[in-house]
Amino acid sequence: MLAGEGFLTKLLPAHFRLCRLKKQEAITVFIGPHIFKDTFEFDRAPAQKFADLAKSLGLQDIESIVSPTSHDHDKVTVDLTRLAKAQVHVTCPWAEIIQLPVNTYVDNNFCSFRRERVAGRNLSFVARLKA
DSSP: OOTTHHHHTTHHHHHHHHHTOOTTOOOEEEEOSBOOGGGOEEEHHHHHHHHHHHHHTTOSOHHHHEEEOSSOTTEEEEOHHHHHHHHHHHHOTTOEEEEOOOBTTTOTTSOOHHHHSSOOOOOOOOOOOOO
């Protein structure tokens, strides 16, 4: 899957449905490591899909999620963190969200297609743990 494609297909809400969460069931969502907004550039036309997703999630400040870059007016940056948090909130508003402070583009311990031009993958998973 291309970076961000899981957000466009609303992968997070689909995983929550698979877990069959009960209302108010304790859940913690860890977001990251992933590419951060300041290093996640897209061409303006395909990035419109991210803006449309943000609108569909009820986010008001679309320009802060999909923002023009200062160096190239045909490029925008996309804030995947905000999109992930919004998808979690829409599906499971009581979830505790913890964002891991690791930008895969700048941290060489993680794969980054945008940095390496190789489609290495970082492990992503959803798990249900019994208390």
